[in-house]
Amino acid sequence: MSEILIYGIVGDSWDGLDAATLVPMISAGDDDLDVRINSPGGYVMEGLAIYNAIIRAAASGRKVTCHIDGLAASMGSVIAMAGSEIVMADNALMMIQKPRI
Structure with missing residues (x-):
C-alpha cells in the first residue's frame, strides 16, 4: 500500500507538497493508495493537479482512501473528495469554502 502525506500547505515546494513532487508519487504505484491530510489549504491550481492525479x-482500479487526520480546509478538502473512501478522525475538521461564481 502506498501512502501520501499532505501535511501542510498544498503547493508548497519547500515541504514537497507541490504537484511536481506529489503527482509522480501518486502515479508511480499500482497498489492501494492512502492519502493522509492535515492541511489548511493552499494553491488552487497545484491542488487541482494533485486531485486529478x-x-x-482511482480510475485505473486502485482503491484510494483519503484520511483526514487533523484539518482538511479549502484545497485540502477538495483533495479529500478524490478518495473513493473518506475517513475522518472524530476530532478532525473539514472546511469547504463557498465558491464564487
Whole structure:
C-alpha cells in the first residue's frame, strides 16, 4: 500500500507538497493508495493537479482512501473528495469554502 502525506500547505515546494513532487508519487504505484491530510489549504491550481492525479489513480482500479487526520480546509478538502473512501478522525475538521461564481 502506498501512502501520501499532505501535511501542510498544498503547493508548497519547500515541504514537497507541490504537484511536481506529489503527482509522480501518486502515479508511480499500482497498489492501494492512502492519502493522509492535515492541511489548511493552499494553491488552487497545484491542488487541482494533485486531485486529478488521485482521480486517475482511482480510475485505473486502485482503491484510494483519503484520511483526514487533523484539518482538511479549502484545497485540502477538495483533495479529500478524490478518495473513493473518506475517513475522518472524530476530532478532525473539514472546511469547504463557498465558491464564487
